[in-house]
Amino acid sequence: MPFAPPVTRAVFPSNRTAPTYTVRVMEFRDILARRRMHRAFEPTPISREVVERIVGVIRRAPSGGFTQGSSIVVVTDEDKRRQIAAAFADHPPTQQFVLQAPVHLVISGNEALYHARYHEPDKLAATGGVEVTWPVPYWFVDAGALMMLVLAAAIDEGLASAFIGHPDQKRIFGELLGLPDEVVPIGLALVGHPAPDPTAEQGTSRMRSRRRPRGDLVHWERW
Numbered sequence: 001m002p003f004a005p006p007v008t009r010a011v012f013p014s015n016r017t018a019p020t021y022t023v024r025v026m027e028f029r030d031i032l033a034r035r036r037m038h039r040a041f042e043p044t045p046i047s048r049e050v051v052e053r054i055v056g057v058i059r060r061a062p063s064g065g066f067t068q069g070s071s072i073v074v075v076t077d078e079d080k081r082r083q084i085a086a087a088f089a090d091h092p093p094t095q096q097f098v099l100q101a102p103v104h105l106v107i108s109g110n111e112a113l114y115h116a117r118y119h120e121p122d123k124l125a126a127t128g129g130v131e132v133t134w135p136v137p138y139w140f141v142d143a144g145a146l147m148m149l150v151l152a153a154a155i156d157e158g159l160a161s162a163f164i165g166h167p168d169q170k171r172i173f174g175e176l177l178g179l180p181d182e183v184v185p186i187g188l189a190l191v192g193h194p195a196p197d198p199t200a201e202q203g204t205s206r207m208r209s210r211r212r213p214r215g216d217l218v219h220w221e222r223w
């Protein structure tokens with residue numbers, strides 16, 4: 001009988017060498033060190049392939065009950081970005097960088113999908129036939145986690161990223177992008193090649209003076 005092909009990659013000799021985890025850890029630290037809200041972009045377009053890789057992190061994002069209730073609307077069309085920038089221009093009036101960014105990513109949550117998921121038999125069995133008591137709105141928790149992955153993925157591509165919100169964003173994105181009623185945007189991620197950011201240095205020194213002591217934020221063993 002002929003040998004069956006290997007069922008796992010582990011049997012290949014190339015996989016027998018020790019994995020080099022250190023490299024990945026350094027890369028993550030590197031991304032983290034470079035992470036900041038960048039507020040100036042070159043208008044240079046970003047290739048479809050790169051944008052696909054960035055938004056592809058949605059497949060790696062955690063979600064309560066594996067609901068996968070978050071979504072991204074990718075906007076690269078200049079006219080649409082101009083409309084978004086115009087709608088965001090009044091809050092605050094300094095956000096020129098919105099139009100500069102060649103990629104706009106509207107990140108949303110969808111509460112209805114969570115209620116539906118948590119009414120499925122496996123979830124109801126775990127909670128005695130009634131919908132779980134939500135400790136916090138998981139739909140926004142998950143959308144926030146996705147936002148962070150998207151911002152980091154952009155940096156991983158050698159790009160800059162930012163995240164901004166507008167008090168009226170539900171109406172704005174509903175009108176401009178046709179978001180369904182139940183889809184609630186948490187904000188707008190901007191991605192592009194970094195331009196010199198005049199607010200960066202000023203921001204850094206302001207941040208340093210405003211930075212809260214770590215002990216106020218991280219509590220060991222108890223609050």
Ligand SMILES: Cc1cc2nc3c(=O)[nH]c(=O)nc-3n(C[C@H](O)[C@H](O)[C@H](O)COP(=O)(O)O)c2cc1C
Nearest residue numbers: 035036037038039091092095163164165166187207
């Ligand atoms: C939910 C959220 C909303 C934000 N909204 C805006 C915004 O509307 N405009 C803006 O310039 N920055 C916005 N930011 C960026 C924050 O101001 C920024 O993250 C914070 O000052 C810390 O700076 P850093 O991210 O560069 O470390 C927002 C960030 C978050 C997480």
